Amino acid sequence: MTTNAPRPEILRYTAFSSSPEGGNPAGVVLDATGLDDAAMLAIAAELGYSESAFLTAPPADLGGEGGGGNGDGDGDGRAYTIRYFSPKAEVPFCGHATIATAVALAERTGPGELVFATPAGIVPVAVTEEGGAVLATLTSVEPHTEEIAGTDLAEALAALDWPAADLDPAFPPRIAFAGARHLVLAAATRARLADLAYDFARLEALMHRLDLTTVQLVWRESATVFHVRDPFPVGGVVEDPATGAAAAAFGAYARELGLVPEDAVLTLHQGEDLGRPGELTVTLRAGDPRVHVGGTGTRIV
Template identity: 75%
Template sequence: MTPKPRPEILRYTAFTTDPAGGNPAGVVLDAAGLDDPAQLAIAAELGYSETAFLSAPPAGLGGAAGRAFTVRYFSPLAEVLFCGHATVATAIAFAERHGPGELLLATRAGTVPVTVAEENGVLRATLTSVEPAVLDVTERDVTRALDILGWSAADLDPAFPARIGYAGARHLILAAATRARLADLSYDFDALAAFMRDLDLTTLQLVWRESEQVFHVRDPFPVGGVVEDPATGAAAAALGAYTRELGLVPPDAVLTLHQGADMGRPGELTVELRAGDPRVRVSGTGTRIAQTVAGR
């Protein structure tokens, strides 16, 4: 029997229009027939923090015909419940082939609507998170995280208490007191991975506030097999929920997050909060990376 060829595997980067910037993701627009080991193998082969796989939607999912899907995300090491940058990358890849509009994605974390619009000839995707939550974290766990990072309590901004933010995945949010502290990131990879598994964290969301609505962020991601995520949509949504929950921004706010510059892959994420709506919107551009892995 002739083996079934692998589907087309695309490479896109999210939250930038520069193929050398933002956060790269694998995108498989037709993952029908790929089992879990095959999806994990593709993600490991690409080596990106996540690869997204689209397949038929679950029964009963609404949305326009042909624009509703099940989506699963795999890092090189394991499945991830939700990934923002791979969602943006997937939506832009789909829109380039089928036109802008609405997508409805059934993720393991819940249903995520995505809108793709063309602005001045550039496609921009906006995802709406699942309902977020902001959770307390113990002083002991914060101390453990700081020790692994090589930070001290004096390195933290007291206006931003440590919390776990959730908007499809869990992120420990720690705010640096200075941009220099954020820029100097070096940590014990295995120790941080073990710590994150203990707390069921996807990344650490390390932030520094430049101005009222402008933040710089970094996201260590050892549980996914990579040192750092260059642009993290799920963590951006969690940060948006955190800033609202703690009254650090107005009920209606648009935040700009700069991420990846310290890695040489700058990207920009936009986070929108709307009064009366608990869900968080995260938007950004994206572009294709030239190389495509053909079925083989």
């Protein structure tokens, strides 16, 4: 952004909750034209949310009516380039900021289909209105999972101060990707998940080495209901209140390991331990490798 450039409008929305006091807050800049990387990072740091989203015009081959996020689309087939910044760095994909941005756009131009060109790939988002609430559902890039080395797992558990015996043996540790990399660890009890006091610097160092965005900590309440928490030291945040990218990665992980059916709708509760409850819906469809993550959102006044 040049010295004399006007400051863009910075919106504040929460995702995965219909209450401003719930879910995960995100900064949203619907027209980031003229902002350079340093300016976007400065805005994200000023807001202090786990991520903020910045829209510009879509790539030429994507088309659409985005026009740099100016809201002139016709309500259908709108396309944008989107980038995400935490207070410390750019991240390749952020689910909650995508949902927040989609809700912000829908409030201006109505529900419909959106397409976001993210650093991780193309992410479509379907926005509907149900009972006065705006619901946005993103479709992830194609996911995958990979093993984690025993030494790296031991270091993660040491940083978390979690004994290996506190893990749920039905959920083997894996690194899962659906736009960003997340280490999935399952707690054997809800009490274990609730007790989170980790070594920030130690976990941050491991996550940088493994190129992880968060650590997805999970406890299974029932066949399709889970409680999750996401330490996010690499973003300068102790814990992310509701993490759409990790939810997508977890959905892929659970399906690949046969922990849930190929056709399934999972409910993830996150933020309860932070006093910001949110709910993420993860939809898996047989024959469709991608994962669909949806939820409500609302503006923070």
